[in-house]
Amino acid sequence: MAGFKVLAAALALALGLTVPAAAQNEAQKTALAGIDPLFEAFMTERHAPGLVYGVVADGKLVYVRTLGVQDTASKAPVTADTVFRIASMSKNFTALAALKLRDDGKLRLDAPAETVIPQLKALKYPTTDSPKITVRDLFTHNAGFVTDDPWGDRQLDMSEADFSRFVAAGVPFSRPPGMAFEYSNFGYALAGRAVTNAAGRNYADYVEAAFLKPLGMASTGYDVAKAPAARRAVGYRWQDGAWVEEPSLGPGAFGAMGGLMTTANDYARYMAWELAAWPPRDGAEDGILKRSSIREIVRGQNFLGVAGRANRNDPDDCDRARAYGMGTIVYSDCKLGPHFTHSGGLPGYGSNVLMLPQRGVGVFAFANLTYAPVSVTVREAAIKLVASGAFPVRTQPPSAGLTAMAAAVQRIYAAGDVLAAREALAMNVLLDRDAPRRNAEIAALKAKLGACRAPEPIVADNAMSTMLTLPCERGTLRVRITLAPTTPASMQTMEFSS
Structure with a gap:
């Protein structure tokens, strides 16, 4: 915790800010309380057993609230230290690991992926003029593999040996590499293998040593068996008017795409650290990963798209420009400006994070309900916070x-x-x-x-x-x-x- 406080203080000093006291100013307190009805409605409408949500601002967790239970049998309430699976939000950590290895000269992102994953040398491409998949293609969903959310989610416990055999046997393509964005969990499992081979140790061990330990995320990891039973959110699906427990898989080769477990308190440390990469500035680095490298995750690296407004008749709504960076989806729109986000969904879990780097603010939520679509509520909460005026865009002294x-x-x-x-x-x-x-x-x-x-x-x-x-x-x-x-x-x- 001491390291986390130092990070917050250093960020505030660099930005010319005062670290907020335990009690935020009245405008912030009012704005934060204003998001509660959104999540309460989500709980009721979606039949979620439990939920935790929070707001990180200027280097600290300024608001966290818990609803419901982490285990329907014991009725144990959700707390800020309850361990949730965050599914595809894990991809961000895998991408950061690749960037750190790149900075250390151990991984070339634009090299053919087969140079770091030998099993890919036998890959049969869909056309004779297909380019070879690059390492970067794996991290940006640009390799030409089919979208595989339902299938990939059930592969979390695939062993590394079985994964090697699976890849060597050949996999079909949806299209040639480099033609379009297509979200692929299998592609991120390959990305995890690239991290493993470049680091000379399993990707999960590398992420733990490179990021989780330095950030003080002691309750975060990939092995469900290591999560304390008394603090673990059991995953459920809502079926025939009742909650049914889902099997909890892992660890395995597919964990790089969605195997991470964490708590609200731990995840807030990561969010504060990541947001601290903005704005660019002079000053010492923290030794974990260069700020400029962190900022690369929001550099749209493949095909641009548009997320259409939900209500075409709403004059206050707008379309959103969208691109995939590395382990995160980048948006810009009339309500939030530039922001980045990623959802997570597994049997038993649903989660989302949305960060506003120009404001130093992020909102997150974890639920123990299968594919809980909490991203809509997180976005609504972010819009309310921005509209309140209590979390303005950071300003810097003019040149x-x-x-x-x-x-x-x-x-x-x-x-x-x-x-x-x-x-x-x-x-x-x-x-x-x-x-x-x-x-x-x-x-x-x-x-x-x-x-x-x-x-x-x-x-x-x-x-x-x-x-x-x-x-x-x-x-x-x-x-x-x-x-x-x-x-x-x-x-x-x-x-x-x-």
């Missing part, structure tokens, strides 16, 4: 270049002459629109708005672009500026508007 150009813009407006800061204009500015025309536009704005004061605090799009807002006597002046790639700084774009 020195933007600060200098903001001062130049103020001089230009005050003088009514773009030549008042001629040195701040890149060479294209007066070629694109000459000084007399630009000055006429400024004169018209001054007649409408009057004198303006210094810009409000700069909220930058990035180190090279921002929209300045200047309060004026009769309104507000807005100036879009984009810097040119020059040293010293100069503006290639400077557009005034009221």
